[in-house]
Amino acid sequence: MTTLAFVNLPVADLGRSTVFYEALGYRFNPQFTDEKAGCLIISDTIYAMLLVRPFFGEMFGRPVADAHATTSIMVCLMVDSKDEVDRLCNAAIASGGRKYKDVEDRGFMYGWGFEDPDGHVWEVGWMDPAHVMPEGEPA
The missing domain is CATH 3.10.180.10 (2,3-Dihydroxybiphenyl 1,2-Dioxygenase, domain 1)
Known part of the structure; x- marks a missing residue:
């Protein structure tokens, strides 16, 4: 399964x-x-x-943490392109989320993040497949 x-x-x-x-x-x-x-x-x-x-x-x-006041988790999503990173983060901000992290562009890795309306932190990123595949594996 x-x-x-x-x-x-x-x-x-x-x-x-x-x-x-x-x-x-x-x-x-x-x-x-x-x-x-x-x-x-x-x-x-x-x-x-x-x-x-x-x-x-x-x-x-037990009590539920207030994600606006504390941080207990960051959900990280890796997507297929830099454009998709920007689309998701911009849509989140336009829909009531808050920017949590500025764009970080390292060439082979790109990402930034947002907080949802409940304060949960989401980071969205892209990595060049050639840099994440084990040596000898096709990208």
């Missing part, structure tokens, strides 16, 4: 978060979406479960 990744993030307003991520071009899986949770489809193997804060807290039985 292919390994699937589910990142679980608490959100204050599921409707607002849904609109925000849809503005970035993502969709939600209706089978795993209700009034407490939204299953954000990032790729065929990567999902983010956006869980309303009380539900998220019930799952763990």
